[in-house]
Amino acid sequence: xxxxxxxxxxxTLLDLVDCNSTxxxxxxxxxxxxxxxxxxxxxQEKIELFRNYPQFxxxxxxxxxxxDYFAFDDTGIPILIVRNTExxxxxxxxxCSHRGAPLNECDHGKxxxxxxxxxxxxxxxxxxxxxxxxxxxxKEGFDSIDRSVLGLRPLDVQEKHGCIFVMPNPELTFxxxxxxxxxxxxxxxxGFQDHYYLGAKQVHTNFSWKLNMDxxxxxxxxxxxxxxxxxxxxxxxxxxxxxxxxxHSMGSPTLQITDLKTVPEDQWNPRxxxxxxxxxxxxxxxxxxxxxxxxxxxxxxxxxxSVVYHSMFVPQAPANExxxxxxxxxxxxxxxxxxxxxxxxxxxxxRGLNCGIDRKVLVGxxxxxxxxxxxxxxxVLGIDQV
Ligand code: FES
Ligand SMILES: [Fe+2]
Numbered sequence: 001x002x003x004x005x006x007x008x009x010x011x012t013l014l015d016l017v018d019c020n021s022t023x024x025x026x027x028x029x030x031x032x033x034x035x036x037x038x039x040x041x042x043x044q045e046k047i048e049l050f051r052n053y054p055q056f057x058x059x060x061x062x063x064x065x066x067x068d069y070f071a072f073d074d075t076g077i078p079i080l081i082v083r084n085t086e087x088x089x090x091x092x093x094x095x096c097s098h099r100g101a102p103l104n105e106c107d108h109g110k111x112x113x114x115x116x117x118x119x120x121x122x123x124x125x126x127x128x129x130x131x132x133x134x135x136x137x138x139k140e141g142f143d144s145i146d147r148s149v150l151g152l153r154p155l156d157v158q159e160k161h162g163c164i165f166v167m168p169n170p171e172l173t174f175x176x177x178x179x180x181x182x183x184x185x186x187x188x189x190x191g192f193q194d195h196y197y198l199g200a201k202q203v204h205t206n207f208s209w210k211l212n213m214d215x216x217x218x219x220x221x222x223x224x225x226x227x228x229x230x231x232x233x234x235x236x237x238x239x240x241x242x243x244x245x246x247x248h249s250m251g252s253p254t255l256q257i258t259d260l261k262t263v264p265e266d267q268w269n270p271r272x273x274x275x276x277x278x279x280x281x282x283x284x285x286x287x288x289x290x291x292x293x294x295x296x297x298x299x300x301x302x303x304x305x306s307v308v309y310h311s312m313f314v315p316q317a318p319a320n321e322x323x324x325x326x327x328x329x330x331x332x333x334x335x336x337x338x339x340x341x342x343x344x345x346x347x348x349x350x351r352g353l354n355c356g357i358d359r360k361v362l363v364g365x366x367x368x369x370x371x372x373x374x375x376x377x378x379x380v381l382g383i384d385q386v
Contacts, residue, residue, distance in 0.1 A: 002189040006270040009240060010260065013253040013274055016238045022219070023241040023250075025368040029375075030360040035383070036208045036353045042303040044381055049282045050075040050300065053380070054156075054174040056284040057081060057164040058295060059313060060193040063089070067114030067128065071104045074299035074307060077168040078102055081157055084128035085115055091157035091166045097132060097150040098124050126152055160184075162193025181245015186278050187286065190271070192293065195313035198327055201335045202309055205343055207350035209283065209306035210377070212298045215342045216277055216285045217369030219252055225345060229337045234275065241368045246281035246376040250369055279369060281376050291315055294334065304350060310335050 001009065016022060035041060055075060063070050069082040071094055078094035080103060094102045101121040111128060112118050118125040118134075125134035130152035135142050156167040158176040161184035167174050205212060215221075223236035233254060240251040257273040275289040287294045292314045299307050312331040318324035353361075363370045378385055 001186055001276075003270070005185065006189075006274070007265065007268065009251045010253075010257070010268065010270045010274055012240050013238070013251055013257060014260065016240070017235060017253055017257060020238070022238045022366050023368060024365040025371050026365070028365060029363040029371045029385075031363065031374055033353045033357075033359050033361055035374075035377075036210055036350070036361075037303050039303050041381065041383075042300065045377075046076055046300060048380055049377075050168065051077060052167075052169050052172055053282065054158075054165045054167050054176070054179050056280045056295075056297070057166055058197075058311065059195065060159055060162045060164060061195045061313065062108075062164070062197050062311075065110075067111045069104060069109060069111055069117075071102065071107050073102070074297075075168040077170075079155065079166055079168060080104060080117075080152070081164065081166060082111060082117075082128050089157050089159050089164065090129055091155040092130050092152035093155060093170055095153070096121065096124055097152070098122055098135075103152075130154055161187060163187070178245065180280075181247050183244040183247045183249060183278060183280065186242070186244070186249040186276060187288075190288070190293075191315060195293070195315055196317040198312040198314055198318075198324075198331060200309045200311040201331065202307060203335070203339055203343070204301075205306050205308065205347070206304060207306065207343075207346050208303060208353075209298050209300040210373075211346050211350055211353075212306050212308060212343075213283060213285075213373060214370050215338075215346060216287075216296065217248075217250075217279065217373055218367040219250075220364070220366055226337065226341055229341065237366060239369075243372065246372075246380075247279050248369055248372045249276060249278045251276050277369070279373065281373070282380075294331075304354065310338070 057070065063081065063083050066083050066085050066087055069080060071080045079091060080094035081089060081091045084090050096103055096119040099121060101119050103117040103119055105120055116125050116127050116133065123136045124132065127133050132147045132150045153170050155170055156173040158165050160176050165176055165179060219239045220237045222231045222234060235253050235255060238253055242249045252275050254273050260268055260273055271290060278286040283298045285296045295311045297309045301307055314327055318327055
């Protein structure tokens with residue numbers, strides 16, 4: 001956010017702290033408990049939200065240089081994204097045209113010699129634009145093939161405002177501005193596209209991907225579930241709320257925010273006194289906090305299993321080993337809070353939802369972020385609002 005917007009946000013947060021209130025939705029929302037566990041709905045979600053809907057992959061700084069690539073296989077279609085020799089992003093279905101092996105051996109790295117992928121199975125090679133450029137023993141073994149049509153299958157990938165999105169379904173395209181819905185104003189102004197990627201932690205969970213996402217969208221639970229961790233840093237149940245297309249952004253005050261009352265406004269450092277949850281529909285949160293940001297990408301595996309990637313981006317590469325260890329320890333600490341405090345409880349919530357009792361889940365007026373995610377899901381999936 002540019003400074004002007006940050007100042008405005010901090011002023012709103014100070015007002016909310018003064019009256020001990022939060023931004024409210026119009027009414028209480030009810031969600032049918034079966035929405036979290038229904039297997040037919042799960043299959044529909046896999047197709048409409050993860051195969052046919054553009055996916056936020058990460059900030060541009062995740063793959064900054066020509067030859068850098070990122071691969072993931074969590075949407076149902078294996079995806080390979082690479083920055084080509086001209087610096088333009090390309091994305092492909094990550095399936096070799098020979099017998100179908102994925103082309104990379106790790107999820108994040110540098111293409112071979114910075115300019116090609118060589119299949120680990122029989123060595124077919126492709127340039128960074130997906131063209132088939134090498135077939136070992138090709139003259140004899142594959143004398144009749146037309147190499148010009150055996151390149152990698154391209155996917156629509158777009159990069160703007162420091163964000164990378166990809167469409168998993170090779171038949172579909174998208175409009176990145178429409179997908180962002182203006183959310184870029186919440187990501188601009190702090191060098192989002194130029195940070196250093198510290199790495200990601202992968203966590204498997206035994207509950208619905210939607211229950212996982214619900215934990216990010218409200219501050220109501222801080223004082224009860226996180227009394228000794230997050231509630232020591234930020235106010236419970238106080239936040240701003242802003243809608244951007246299907247996405248939203250929420251600001252939260254630190255416990256020290258009232259110190260700003262004695263500081264002239266032109267000397268404020270708003271980021272030290274507030275943090276921001278930016279939700280990108282359907283499955284991503286970009287958390288902007290203090291001097292860095294984190295992304296949480298959540299993918300469904302089955303109705304009762306999901307996987308989360310928690311990535312950390314810092315303003316610049318750690319200057320030495322000590323600084324790296326410090327950053328890593330912080331990354332681990334935040335991840336541990338989510339796993340031990342949030343996920344430990346959400347695991348039990350899933351079992352309760354799964355026990356066959358007909359009931360509604362209630363989402364309060366003070367939980368507008370949770371409401372928005374489910375409202376958008378209902379709209380895309382064609383579920384009548386109860
Ligand atoms: S599967 Fe890739 S070269 Fe055989
Ligand atoms: Fe939490």
